[in-house]
Amino acid sequence: MSRRAARLLTNLAGVAALLFFAFPVYWMFATAFKPTNDILSYTPHWLPVPFTLEHFSTAIHRPNFGYYLRNSLLVTLSAVLLSLLFAVLAALAVGRFNFRGRKAYMLMVLIVQTAPFEALLIPFFIMLRQLDLLNQLPALILIYFIFTMPFTIWTLRGFVMAIPAELEEAAMVDGASRFQAFLRVVFPLLAPGMVATSIFAFVTAWNEFLYAFVMMRDATRFTLPIWLSTFQTAFGTDWGGTMAASSLFTLPVVVFFLIIQRRLVSGLTAGAVKG
Amino acid sequence: MTIEKQDLRTGAPQRAPGAGSAEAAPEAGSKAAVGPGRRARVLPYLLILPSVAAFVALLGYPLYQVARISLLKLDLGELIRRTTVFVGLANYRAIFSDPFFWSVTVRTVVFTAACVGLTMVLATLIALLLDKLGRAMRLAVSIALVLAWATPPLTATVVWQWLFDTQFGVVNWVLSAAGFGDFSNHSWFDTGLSTFAIITLIIIWQAIPFVALTLYAGLTAIPRELYEAIRVDGAGPWQTFRSLILPVLRPLFLITAFLSIIWDFKVFTQVFLVRHGGPDRQTITLSLYAYQEGIAASHFGKAAAISMVMVAMLVLALTFYIRYMLRTQEDL
Numbered sequence: 001m002s003r004r005a006a007r008l009l010t011n012l013a014g015v016a017a018l019l020f021f022a023f024p025v026y027w028m029f030a031t032a033f034k035p036t037n038d039i040l041s042y043t044p045h046w047l048p049v050p051f052t053l054e055h056f057s058t059a060i061h062r063p064n065f066g067y068y069l070r071n072s073l074l075v076t077l078s079a080v081l082l083s084l085l086f087a088v089l090a091a092l093a094v095g096r097f098n099f100r101g102r103k104a105y106m107l108m109v110l111i112v113q114t115a116p117f118e119a120l121l122i123p124f125f126i127m128l129r130q131l132d133l134l135n136q137l138p139a140l141i142l143i144y145f146i147f148t149m150p151f152t153i154w155t156l157r158g159f160v161m162a163i164p165a166e167l168e169e170a171a172m173v174d175g176a177s178r179f180q181a182f183l184r185v186v187f188p189l190l191a192p193g194m195v196a197t198s199i200f201a202f203v204t205a206w207n208e209f210l211y212a213f214v215m216m217r218d219a220t221r222f223t224l225p226i227w228l229s230t231f232q233t234a235f236g237t238d239w240g241g242t243m244a245a246s247s248l249f250t251l252p253v254v255v256f257f258l259i260i261q262r263r264l265v266s267g268l269t270a271g272a273v274k275g
Numbered sequence: 276m277t278i279e280k281q282d283l284r285t286g287a288p289q290r291a292p293g294a295g296s297a298e299a300a301p302e303a304g305s306k307a308a309v310g311p312g313r314r315a316r317v318l319p320y321l322l323i324l325p326s327v328a329a330f331v332a333l334l335g336y337p338l339y340q341v342a343r344i345s346l347l348k349l350d351l352g353e354l355i356r357r358t359t360v361f362v363g364l365a366n367y368r369a370i371f372s373d374p375f376f377w378s379v380t381v382r383t384v385v386f387t388a389a390c391v392g393l394t395m396v397l398a399t400l401i402a403l404l405l406d407k408l409g410r411a412m413r414l415a416v417s418i419a420l421v422l423a424w425a426t427p428p429l430t431a432t433v434v435w436q437w438l439f440d441t442q443f444g445v446v447n448w449v450l451s452a453a454g455f456g457d458f459s460n461h462s463w464f465d466t467g468l469s470t471f472a473i474i475t476l477i478i479i480w481q482a483i484p485f486v487a488l489t490l491y492a493g494l495t496a497i498p499r500e501l502y503e504a505i506r507v508d509g510a511g512p513w514q515t516f517r518s519l520i521l522p523v524l525r526p527l528f529l530i531t532a533f534l535s536i537i538w539d540f541k542v543f544t545q546v547f548l549v550r551h552g553g554p555d556r557q558t559i560t561l562s563l564y565a566y567q568e569g570i571a572a573s574h575f576g577k578a579a580a581i582s583m584v585m586v587a588m589l590v591l592a593l594t595f596y597i598r599y600m601l602r603t604q605e606d607l
Contacts, residue, residue, distance in 0.1 A: 013404050014412045021484065022419035025426060027445065028434045042459070044445050086326045093322035105323055108330065110600060114534075115334055116589050118541040118562040119582040122569045123340035129354070146333040153326060178318075207427040209544045214570050225429050229548060232433070239437055246430045257425030258418075 028250070031243040032056065039240050055244035062241075064219045065227065072224040075137055076205040079144035080198050086145075087152035088194070092182070094153075095160030106157075112150040117143075121214060128215060135217040143211050148201035155200070159193030160186070199256045206253060224249055341586070344579035351573040366580035375556075376564070380584070383540065383560040386471060390539040394479050395532055398486035403520075405491045417488070424484035428477075432548045435477045439463045467557025470550055474558065477545050482538070486531045493527045494520065526603060533596040537589060561585050 031039055032055055033048035059065070090109075094102055124143065125134070133139040163186055171181040209225040216222055228249055231242045345367070347353070348360040370376040401420070405413050426434075439446050441462045450458040464470050497519065505519050521528075543562045546552070552559035552567065559567065561581060569578025 010404065010407050011409075011412060014408050014416055017401055017404060017416050018412075018419045020419075021416075021423040021480070024431070024434050024438060024480070025422045027438065028430070031437065040443055042443065042448070044448055086329060089322040090326040093319040097319035097322075099316070099319040102319070105327075107597070107601070111593065111597060112330060112334060114537045114589070114593055114596070116537075116541045116585060118543045119565065119585040119589070120334075120337045120341060121566060122344060122575055122579045122582055123337040125570060126344060126349075126354070126575060127337065127340060130357075142333060146329060149326060149329060203425075203427075207429060209429050209548075210566075214566070225427075228429055228433065232436075239440070239443070242433055243437065246433050250426055250430045253427055254422060254425045258421060 025250075025254075028243050029247050031239060032247045034240065036240050055238075055240035056248070058238070058241045059231075059245040059248065062227070064222070067220045068222050068224050068227040071137060071221060072206065075140045075144060075223060076202055078141045079148060079205045080201045082141070082145045083149040083152045083201055084194060084198055086149055087156050087197070088190070090153045091156035091160045092186075095157045096165065106154075109150050109153050113154065115150075117147065118210065121210065124211070125214060134215055135221055137216075137221060139215055140212060140223070143215075144205040144208060147208070148204050152197050152201055155197045156190070156193060159190055159197075163189045196260045199260050203253050203256060338586075341579050341582050344575055345583045347576045347579075349575040349579075354573070354575065362576070366576045367583075369577060370580050370584070376581070379559055379561060379564050386475070386560060387536060387540045390475055390478050390482065391532060391535045393475065394482040394486055394535050394539075395528070397479065398483045398490060398531075399528075401483060401487040402490035402494055403516075405487070406494050420484035420488060423480055424488075426481065428481060428544050429548065431477055431481055432545045435473065435480070436549065439473055464550055465554060467554060470554065470558050474546055474549050477549070478539060478542060482535060486535065489527055489531055490524055493524045497523055529599055530596075533592065533599070536592050537596070540589060540592070541585065 030046075030048045033051050033053070034045060035050060035052045035054070038045040038048075038050075090105075093099070094106055128134045128136075128139050167185050167189075168178075168181040171185050172178065176184065207225065208223075209229065212223045212226055213229070216226070228242075228245050231238065231245055346361055346363060348362045348365070353360055401416075405416060408416065423431075438444055441447070441460055441464075446463075447458040447461050450456070450461075463473055501519060502515065505515055510518065541562050542560075543566070546558060546560055547563055547566070550558060552563050562585065565578045565581040565585065568574045568581060
């Protein structure tokens with residue numbers, strides 16, 4: 001096969017991959033902006049022309065949307081802050097100290113990252129029911145906190161270890177206490193890592209469906225994933241409304257992801273290749 | 276990890292990008308070190324105490340409870356009266372003698388194998404493709420991969436159902452237009468197999484990007500001179516793959532395959548939202564089965580026993596993963 005033919009074949013494969021991965025996302029946004037007549041057409045209209053915002057209006061004017069949005073933000077942000085707080089402490093311990101049980105602790109964190117929460121649905125349901133926490137937002141906060149804490153610890157540990165300990169030692173030699181050294185030296189350097197990790201935790205909690213669906217019973221306690229999942233039945237086949245809601249729900253996640261993606265992949269391989 | 280996959284595949288524990296491997300470790304600097312003075316002895320324990328307490332309360336205790344509940348007769352009546360009726364292994368005997376349980380278990384294993392197998396093969400091809408493409412195309416494909424990866428699993432499920440919609444779905448139109456026959460009004464959700472195919476497609480669409488980008492990152496670490504050297508020695512593309520690329524990528528292959536197994540085996544959201552286990556209960560997997568027996572039908576004891584089977588199978592997969600991580604992550 002000639003060079004040119006090989007080049008062409010490679011590029012064709014590239015176009016195929018591009019279409020396969022990007023088209024569904026494009027189609028979601030395109031459908032959201034199309035008038036219903038163009039959506040319900042036997043021949044696809046590839047571009048959202050003419051263009052309408054009516055589906056977005058339908059989506060956000062559904063009953064209780066305000067509650068869903070508020071609940072999602074409240075639950076997600078609380079869980080992220082809580083897990084960040086716990087994780088910073090733990091990351092400092094494993095990133096700065098050599099202590100007995102350190103290895104066992106990290107191993108536990110690693111195992112817990114793969115915890116099968118799908119298999120813990122029943123005990124959580126029974127426990128929350130007995131504590132009268134079913135249908136209460138704090139229950140979701142606790143659950144998302146424990147979902148996100150393990151990888152927050154694991155990731156922050158890496159960021160802590162990347163900050164040279166000599167910096168703190170120097171501050172302490174200059175008379176700063178350990179706490180002051182942390183606050184003035186480590187904390188500012190750790191901040192970017194904390195942001196990246198929090199975004200990741202945010203996405204995890206923001207997307208969570210199963211526990212929100214099972215534990216929350218009233219519409220006023222639902223989060224956005226529940227809002228999105230009820231569209232199809234409630235609207236019959238209002239694909240425009242469904243796609244508009246999906247677009248709104250997806251947009252913040254995609255933006256965040258594009259911001260932190262590079263760091264995530266390179267981080268993973270930095271750890272894994274060395275074996 | 277997850278940070279890598281939501282699992283990093285976003286998702287969370289959803290595959291979300293989540294769980295897992297996130298060795299986001301930037302170049303690990305000094306290993307844990309330093310603690311001037313003895314009084315620093317207690318400090319690390321104080322620092323890990325909150326997280327240990329949280330793990331025990333919110334993971335250890337539920338794990339103990341699922342084991343305990345699996346030994347109880349716990350239906351709605353017992354739940355409301357708050358009575359405890361120990362029945363020993365009766366729930367396990369009940370599920371193990373139920374042919375439906377076995378078909379769900381086999382189905383879940385086959386489904387996991389199909390998802391993981393397809394993910395690994397296609398991701399490898401895409402990683403190799405990225406390596407061959409020119410700059411602009413490579414950037415475009417990478418962005419497309421990140422888009423699919425970042426899409427919330429919930430959204431992905433809704434969007435793919437729209438693509439495969441019976442009347443107005445783009446897929447039916449394209450297949451008809453491309454001459455594969457008349458696909459107008461073809462329903463993809465009439466049979467269990469076809470429904471499973473769509474679910475698999477949704478899952479691998481989001482799973483491939485994480486694995487492909489990870490493998491590609493590994494590929495770029497191979498010095499170009501090695502390719503040259505091996506070509507001078509007369510190796511063809513297949514031999515280059517086997518004797519150069521494969522050995523270098525082996526650790527990444529293993530880790531991403533383990534994580535994929537763990538994630539795909541327990542996946543709930545996509546399977547549930549496509550047809551709630553239908554048609555005719557044919558796409559019920561173990562996590563849906565536990566949900567339906569427990570939450571929907573209020574047989575909590577039986578559901579806990581099903582969950583225990585899931586936990587046991589995951590522990591098996593995890594053992595290999597942990598052993599591997601212990602061997603390779605010296606700074607664990």
